[in-house]
Amino acid sequence: MNKVLDVKNLKVYYKTLKGYVKAIDDVTFHINQGEILGIAGESGCGKSTLGNSLILLKPPMNYISGEANLNGINIMNLSKKEMKNIRFKNISIIPQYAMDAFSPTKRIKTFISDLVREHGIIPNEEFFKKVKERMKLVNLDPDVIDRYSVELSGGMKQRVIMVISTLLDPDLLIADEVTSALDVSSQRFVCNMLVKFRDMNIVKSMIFITHDVAVLNQIADRIMIMYAGRIAEIGKTETILNNPKHPYTKALIKAIPKSDIRIKEKKLSSIKGTPPNLLNIEEGCRFRFRCPLANEKCLKNPPIKTYEDGHQVACWNVGENNE
Numbered sequence: 001m002n003k004v005l006d007v008k009n010l011k012v013y014y015k016t017l018k019g020y021v022k023a024i025d026d027v028t029f030h031i032n033q034g035e036i037l038g039i040a041g042e043s044g045c046g047k048s049t050l051g052n053s054l055i056l057l058k059p060p061m062n063y064i065s066g067e068a069n070l071n072g073i074n075i076m077n078l079s080k081k082e083m084k085n086i087r088f089k090n091i092s093i094i095p096q097y098a099m100d101a102f103s104p105t106k107r108i109k110t111f112i113s114d115l116v117r118e119h120g121i122i123p124n125e126e127f128f129k130k131v132k133e134r135m136k137l138v139n140l141d142p143d144v145i146d147r148y149s150v151e152l153s154g155g156m157k158q159r160v161i162m163v164i165s166t167l168l169d170p171d172l173l174i175a176d177e178v179t180s181a182l183d184v185s186s187q188r189f190v191c192n193m194l195v196k197f198r199d200m201n202i203v204k205s206m207i208f209i210t211h212d213v214a215v216l217n218q219i220a221d222r223i224m225i226m227y228a229g230r231i232a233e234i235g236k237t238e239t240i241l242n243n244p245k246h247p248y249t250k251a252l253i254k255a256i257p258k259s260d261i262r263i264k265e266k267k268l269s270s271i272k273g274t275p276p277n278l279l280n281i282e283e284g285c286r287f288r289f290r291c292p293l294a295n296e297k298c299l300k301n302p303p304i305k306t307y308e309d310g311h312q313v314a315c316w317n318v319g320e321n322n323e
Protein backbone atom coordinates (compact mmCIF):
# COMPACT_ATOMS: atom_id res chain seq x y z
CA MET A 1 0.00 0.00 0.00
CA ASN A 2 1.16 3.54 -0.78
CA LYS A 3 2.41 5.44 2.25
CA VAL A 4 1.40 9.10 2.17
CA LEU A 5 3.32 9.81 5.37
CA ASP A 6 6.22 7.75 6.67
CA VAL A 7 7.66 8.96 9.98
CA LYS A 8 10.87 7.37 11.21
CA ASN A 9 12.46 7.85 14.64
CA LEU A 10 11.26 11.45 14.79
CA LYS A 11 12.42 13.60 17.69
CA VAL A 12 11.02 17.09 18.22
CA TYR A 13 11.91 18.85 21.48
CA TYR A 14 11.10 22.25 23.00
CA LYS A 15 14.24 24.16 23.90
CA THR A 16 13.71 25.90 27.23
CA LEU A 17 16.00 27.67 29.70
CA LYS A 18 15.89 24.56 31.90
CA GLY A 19 16.71 22.12 29.11
CA TYR A 20 14.84 20.13 26.48
CA VAL A 21 11.18 19.12 26.81
CA LYS A 22 11.18 15.81 24.94
CA ALA A 23 7.68 16.17 23.49
CA ILE A 24 8.17 13.82 20.51
CA ASP A 25 10.83 11.29 21.30
CA ASP A 26 11.67 8.61 18.75
CA VAL A 27 8.30 8.17 17.10
CA THR A 28 7.88 5.82 14.10
CA PHE A 29 4.61 5.29 12.21
CA HIS A 30 3.07 5.63 8.75
CA ILE A 31 -0.22 6.55 7.11
CA ASN A 32 -1.43 4.79 3.99
CA GLN A 33 -3.17 6.45 1.08
CA GLY A 34 -6.88 6.82 1.88
CA GLU A 35 -6.39 6.13 5.57
CA ILE A 36 -7.58 8.02 8.66
CA LEU A 37 -5.20 7.58 11.58
CA GLY A 38 -6.59 8.55 14.98
CA ILE A 39 -4.09 9.75 17.58
CA ALA A 40 -5.20 9.67 21.21
CA GLY A 41 -3.68 10.11 24.64
CA GLU A 42 -3.88 12.26 27.75
CA SER A 43 -3.22 15.99 27.72
CA GLY A 44 0.48 16.77 27.27
CA CYS A 45 1.42 13.48 25.55
CA GLY A 46 2.63 15.30 22.42
CA LYS A 47 -0.31 14.98 20.02
CA SER A 48 -0.41 18.65 19.01
CA THR A 49 3.39 18.90 18.90
CA LEU A 50 3.44 16.01 16.44
CA GLY A 51 0.75 17.55 14.22
CA ASN A 52 2.20 21.06 14.37
CA SER A 53 5.77 19.92 13.70
CA LEU A 54 4.64 18.45 10.38
CA ILE A 55 3.29 21.86 9.35
CA LEU A 56 5.56 24.51 10.84
CA LEU A 57 8.62 24.14 13.09
CA LYS A 58 8.28 27.26 15.18
CA PRO A 59 10.59 28.11 18.14
CA PRO A 60 10.90 26.93 20.84
CA MET A 61 10.03 23.76 18.90
CA ASN A 62 13.27 22.16 17.69
CA TYR A 63 13.63 19.35 15.19
CA ILE A 64 16.29 17.06 16.65
CA SER A 65 16.47 14.02 14.34
CA GLY A 66 14.54 11.43 12.33
CA GLU A 67 12.39 11.73 9.23
CA ALA A 68 8.86 12.66 8.21
CA ASN A 69 8.47 11.67 4.57
CA LEU A 70 5.45 13.09 2.80
CA ASN A 71 5.07 11.30 -0.52
CA GLY A 72 8.72 10.29 -0.25
CA ILE A 73 10.11 13.75 0.61
CA ASN A 74 11.51 14.37 4.09
CA ILE A 75 9.66 17.55 5.02
CA MET A 76 11.81 18.04 8.11
CA ASN A 77 14.65 19.10 5.80
CA LEU A 78 12.64 21.57 3.72
CA SER A 79 13.39 25.29 3.82
CA LYS A 80 10.72 27.72 5.05
CA LYS A 81 10.00 28.66 1.44
CA GLU A 82 9.69 25.04 0.30
CA MET A 83 7.42 24.29 3.24
CA LYS A 84 5.22 27.26 2.40
CA ASN A 85 4.79 25.83 -1.10
CA ILE A 86 3.44 22.51 0.15
CA ARG A 87 1.34 23.81 3.06
CA PHE A 88 -2.38 23.85 2.23
CA LYS A 89 -1.69 22.12 -1.09
CA ASN A 90 -0.05 18.88 0.06
CA ILE A 91 -0.39 19.02 3.83
CA SER A 92 -2.95 21.03 5.71
CA ILE A 93 -4.02 21.45 9.32
CA ILE A 94 -7.11 22.36 11.27
CA PRO A 95 -5.26 23.54 14.37
CA GLN A 96 -6.50 23.10 17.93
CA TYR A 97 -8.66 26.11 18.91
CA ALA A 98 -9.00 27.11 15.21
CA MET A 99 -12.51 28.38 15.95
CA ASP A 100 -11.06 31.05 18.26
CA ALA A 101 -9.29 32.63 15.27
CA PHE A 102 -12.55 34.11 13.95
CA SER A 103 -12.72 37.84 14.61
CA PRO A 104 -16.19 39.01 15.67
CA THR A 105 -15.71 42.25 13.69
CA LYS A 106 -14.87 40.59 10.36
CA ARG A 107 -17.25 39.03 7.90
CA ILE A 108 -16.45 35.36 7.15
CA LYS A 109 -15.42 36.34 3.62
CA THR A 110 -12.83 38.81 4.96
CA PHE A 111 -11.58 36.26 7.48
CA ILE A 112 -11.12 33.67 4.71
CA SER A 113 -9.44 36.19 2.38
CA ASP A 114 -6.94 37.30 5.06
CA LEU A 115 -6.17 33.70 5.99
CA VAL A 116 -5.48 32.41 2.49
CA ARG A 117 -3.51 35.51 1.47
CA GLU A 118 -1.05 34.64 4.25
CA HIS A 119 -0.47 31.40 2.36
CA GLY A 120 0.03 33.11 -0.99
CA ILE A 121 -3.41 32.28 -2.39
CA ILE A 122 -5.34 35.03 -4.16
CA PRO A 123 -8.99 34.95 -3.08
CA ASN A 124 -10.54 35.75 -6.47
CA GLU A 125 -14.02 35.03 -7.83
CA GLU A 126 -13.07 31.51 -8.87
CA PHE A 127 -11.72 30.85 -5.36
CA PHE A 128 -14.98 31.92 -3.73
CA LYS A 129 -16.99 29.89 -6.24
CA LYS A 130 -15.16 26.81 -5.00
CA VAL A 131 -15.60 27.89 -1.36
CA LYS A 132 -19.37 28.13 -1.90
CA GLU A 133 -19.53 24.73 -3.62
CA ARG A 134 -17.69 23.13 -0.73
CA MET A 135 -19.92 24.94 1.77
CA LYS A 136 -22.94 23.27 0.18
CA LEU A 137 -21.17 19.95 0.57
CA VAL A 138 -20.99 20.43 4.34
CA ASN A 139 -24.63 21.64 4.54
CA LEU A 140 -23.71 25.30 4.97
CA ASP A 141 -25.67 28.00 3.20
CA PRO A 142 -23.11 29.71 0.87
CA ASP A 143 -24.48 33.07 2.08
CA VAL A 144 -22.67 32.33 5.35
CA ILE A 145 -19.62 34.04 3.85
CA ASP A 146 -21.38 37.40 4.15
CA ARG A 147 -22.13 36.93 7.84
CA TYR A 148 -20.12 37.79 10.95
CA SER A 149 -18.72 34.93 13.03
CA VAL A 150 -20.92 35.84 16.02
CA GLU A 151 -23.89 34.88 13.87
CA LEU A 152 -22.52 31.32 13.46
CA SER A 153 -22.73 28.39 15.87
CA GLY A 154 -19.58 26.50 16.88
CA GLY A 155 -20.49 23.67 14.51
CA MET A 156 -20.94 26.12 11.61
CA LYS A 157 -17.57 27.76 12.30
CA GLN A 158 -15.89 24.36 12.41
CA ARG A 159 -17.44 23.54 9.02
CA VAL A 160 -16.12 26.81 7.53
CA ILE A 161 -12.65 25.85 8.80
CA MET A 162 -13.00 22.35 7.34
CA VAL A 163 -13.86 23.84 3.95
CA ILE A 164 -10.92 26.27 3.95
CA SER A 165 -8.29 23.82 5.13
CA THR A 166 -9.27 21.24 2.50
CA LEU A 167 -9.91 23.60 -0.42
CA LEU A 168 -6.75 22.60 -2.28
CA ASP A 169 -7.40 18.86 -1.86
CA PRO A 170 -4.40 18.08 0.39
CA ASP A 171 -2.70 14.68 0.45
CA LEU A 172 -2.72 14.82 4.24
CA LEU A 173 -5.06 16.71 6.57
CA ILE A 174 -4.22 17.04 10.25
CA ALA A 175 -7.37 17.64 12.30
CA ASP A 176 -6.41 18.62 15.87
CA GLU A 177 -9.20 18.34 18.47
CA VAL A 178 -11.80 19.45 15.92
CA THR A 179 -14.65 17.85 17.83
CA SER A 180 -13.72 18.69 21.43
CA ALA A 181 -15.60 22.01 21.69
CA LEU A 182 -18.73 20.65 19.99
CA ASP A 183 -21.91 19.03 21.25
CA VAL A 184 -22.42 15.34 20.49
CA SER A 185 -24.53 15.79 17.34
CA SER A 186 -22.09 18.37 15.89
CA GLN A 187 -19.21 16.01 16.70
CA ARG A 188 -20.93 13.24 14.78
CA PHE A 189 -21.61 15.57 11.86
CA VAL A 190 -17.96 16.74 11.69
CA CYS A 191 -16.70 13.13 11.82
CA ASN A 192 -19.12 12.07 9.06
CA MET A 193 -18.05 15.03 6.93
CA LEU A 194 -14.36 14.27 7.31
CA VAL A 195 -14.99 10.64 6.32
CA LYS A 196 -16.99 11.91 3.32
CA PHE A 197 -14.10 14.21 2.32
CA ARG A 198 -11.79 11.21 2.41
CA ASP A 199 -14.25 9.01 0.48
CA MET A 200 -14.62 11.74 -2.17
CA ASN A 201 -10.81 11.98 -2.37
CA ILE A 202 -10.92 15.65 -1.33
CA VAL A 203 -8.33 14.66 1.26
CA LYS A 204 -6.27 11.58 0.57
CA SER A 205 -5.40 10.75 4.13
CA MET A 206 -5.87 12.19 7.59
CA ILE A 207 -4.48 12.41 11.10
CA PHE A 208 -7.34 12.90 13.56
CA ILE A 209 -6.03 14.04 16.96
CA THR A 210 -8.19 13.75 20.06
CA HIS A 211 -7.94 13.27 23.83
CA ASP A 212 -11.20 11.31 23.53
CA VAL A 213 -10.43 7.80 22.33
CA ALA A 214 -14.15 6.94 22.12
CA VAL A 215 -14.74 9.40 19.27
CA LEU A 216 -12.23 7.49 17.13
CA ASN A 217 -14.73 4.67 16.75
CA GLN A 218 -16.65 7.00 14.41
CA ILE A 219 -13.78 8.01 12.18
CA ALA A 220 -10.44 6.19 12.43
CA ASP A 221 -9.21 3.22 10.40
CA ARG A 222 -6.28 2.78 12.76
CA ILE A 223 -5.48 4.25 16.18
CA MET A 224 -2.13 5.33 17.60
CA ILE A 225 -2.02 5.73 21.38
CA MET A 226 0.62 8.15 22.67
CA TYR A 227 2.00 8.43 26.18
CA ALA A 228 4.50 11.09 27.31
CA GLY A 229 5.98 11.81 23.88
CA ARG A 230 6.13 8.22 22.67
CA ILE A 231 3.90 5.66 20.97
CA ALA A 232 2.44 3.10 23.37
CA GLU A 233 0.38 1.12 20.84
CA ILE A 234 -0.80 1.23 17.21
CA GLY A 235 -3.37 -0.97 15.55
CA LYS A 236 -6.65 -1.23 13.71
CA THR A 237 -9.46 0.69 15.42
CA GLU A 238 -11.33 -2.51 16.24
CA THR A 239 -8.21 -4.07 17.78
CA ILE A 240 -7.32 -1.05 19.91
CA LEU A 241 -10.87 -0.53 21.18
CA ASN A 242 -11.76 -4.20 21.74
CA ASN A 243 -8.47 -5.95 22.30
CA PRO A 244 -5.81 -3.51 23.53
CA LYS A 245 -2.55 -4.96 24.84
CA HIS A 246 -0.63 -2.04 26.36
CA PRO A 247 -1.54 -1.43 30.03
CA TYR A 248 -1.95 2.30 29.27
CA THR A 249 -4.34 1.66 26.37
CA LYS A 250 -6.27 -0.78 28.53
CA ALA A 251 -6.69 1.95 31.17
CA LEU A 252 -7.77 4.50 28.55
CA ILE A 253 -10.39 2.13 27.16
CA LYS A 254 -11.56 1.18 30.66
CA ALA A 255 -12.14 4.88 31.41
CA ILE A 256 -14.82 5.08 28.68
CA PRO A 257 -18.18 5.07 30.48
CA LYS A 258 -20.18 1.98 29.44
CA SER A 259 -23.57 3.72 29.26
CA ASP A 260 -22.16 6.59 27.27
CA ILE A 261 -19.31 6.07 24.86
CA ARG A 262 -17.92 9.57 25.49
CA ILE A 263 -14.98 10.23 27.83
CA LYS A 264 -15.81 13.21 29.99
CA GLU A 265 -12.62 13.32 32.06
CA LYS A 266 -9.11 13.62 30.69
CA LYS A 267 -7.66 11.96 33.79
CA LEU A 268 -7.76 8.21 34.06
CA SER A 269 -9.88 7.08 36.94
CA SER A 270 -8.44 3.58 36.77
CA ILE A 271 -4.76 4.54 37.10
CA LYS A 272 -3.36 6.70 39.86
CA GLY A 273 -0.85 9.46 39.15
CA THR A 274 -0.13 11.75 36.24
CA PRO A 275 2.19 11.57 33.22
CA PRO A 276 5.86 12.44 33.90
CA ASN A 277 7.41 15.84 33.27
CA LEU A 278 9.05 15.65 29.84
CA LEU A 279 11.81 18.12 30.74
CA ASN A 280 15.17 16.31 30.57
CA ILE A 281 13.37 12.96 31.04
CA GLU A 282 15.64 9.94 31.26
CA GLU A 283 15.70 6.50 29.68
CA GLY A 284 13.11 3.83 30.41
CA CYS A 285 9.42 3.22 29.86
CA ARG A 286 7.67 6.49 30.65
CA PHE A 287 4.55 4.69 31.86
CA ARG A 288 6.43 2.64 34.49
CA PHE A 289 5.54 5.02 37.35
CA ARG A 290 1.83 4.22 36.91
CA CYS A 291 1.97 0.76 35.40
CA PRO A 292 0.60 -2.34 37.15
CA LEU A 293 3.10 -4.53 35.23
CA ALA A 294 6.25 -2.46 35.89
CA ASN A 295 9.46 -4.24 36.90
CA GLU A 296 13.21 -3.64 36.65
CA LYS A 297 13.22 -4.28 32.86
CA CYS A 298 11.19 -1.09 32.44
CA LEU A 299 14.20 1.04 33.44
CA LYS A 300 15.27 0.55 29.82
CA ASN A 301 13.29 1.80 26.81
CA PRO A 302 10.71 -0.85 25.86
CA PRO A 303 11.00 -2.92 22.68
CA ILE A 304 8.29 -2.62 20.03
CA LYS A 305 6.49 -5.94 19.69
CA THR A 306 4.57 -6.61 16.47
CA TYR A 307 1.43 -8.75 16.27
CA GLU A 308 -1.15 -9.49 13.54
CA ASP A 309 -2.20 -6.77 11.04
CA GLY A 310 0.61 -4.42 12.01
CA HIS A 311 -0.56 -4.21 15.64
CA GLN A 312 2.43 -2.84 17.59
CA VAL A 313 2.91 -2.52 21.33
CA ALA A 314 5.81 -0.83 23.13
CA CYS A 315 6.02 -2.78 26.38
CA TRP A 316 8.51 -5.17 28.01
CA ASN A 317 5.82 -7.17 29.76
CA VAL A 318 3.06 -7.60 27.18
CA GLY A 319 3.12 -11.19 25.96
CA GLU A 320 4.98 -12.31 29.10
CA ASN A 321 3.19 -14.31 31.85
CA ASN A 322 -0.05 -14.39 29.80
CA GLU A 323 -0.40 -10.60 29.93
Ligand SMILES: Nc1ncnc2c1ncn2[C@@H]1O[C@H](COP(=O)(O)OP(=O)(O)OP(=O)(O)O)[C@@H](O)[C@H]1O
Pocket residue numbers: 014016021023041042043044045046047048049050060096211278
Ligand atom coordinates in the same frame (compact mmCIF):
# COMPACT_ATOMS: atom_id res chain seq x y z
N1 LIG B 1 5.98 26.08 23.79
C1 LIG B 1 6.31 25.09 24.61
N2 LIG B 1 7.44 25.16 25.35
C2 LIG B 1 7.81 24.15 26.17
N3 LIG B 1 7.11 22.99 26.31
C3 LIG B 1 5.97 22.87 25.59
C4 LIG B 1 5.51 23.90 24.70
N4 LIG B 1 4.35 23.49 24.13
C5 LIG B 1 4.10 22.27 24.63
N5 LIG B 1 5.06 21.90 25.51
C6 LIG B 1 5.16 20.63 26.25
O1 LIG B 1 5.25 19.57 25.29
C7 LIG B 1 4.55 18.42 25.75
C8 LIG B 1 3.55 17.99 24.69
O2 LIG B 1 2.53 18.99 24.60
P1 LIG B 1 1.36 18.92 23.50
O3 LIG B 1 0.61 20.21 23.55
O4 LIG B 1 1.95 18.51 22.22
O5 LIG B 1 0.46 17.74 24.07
P2 LIG B 1 -1.03 17.32 23.66
O6 LIG B 1 -1.06 15.85 23.77
O7 LIG B 1 -1.40 17.93 22.38
O8 LIG B 1 -1.88 17.97 24.85
P3 LIG B 1 -3.30 18.72 24.78
O9 LIG B 1 -4.33 17.67 24.51
O10 LIG B 1 -3.44 19.31 26.16
O11 LIG B 1 -3.19 19.75 23.72
C9 LIG B 1 3.95 18.80 27.10
O12 LIG B 1 4.85 18.35 28.10
C10 LIG B 1 3.90 20.31 27.06
O13 LIG B 1 4.01 20.84 28.37
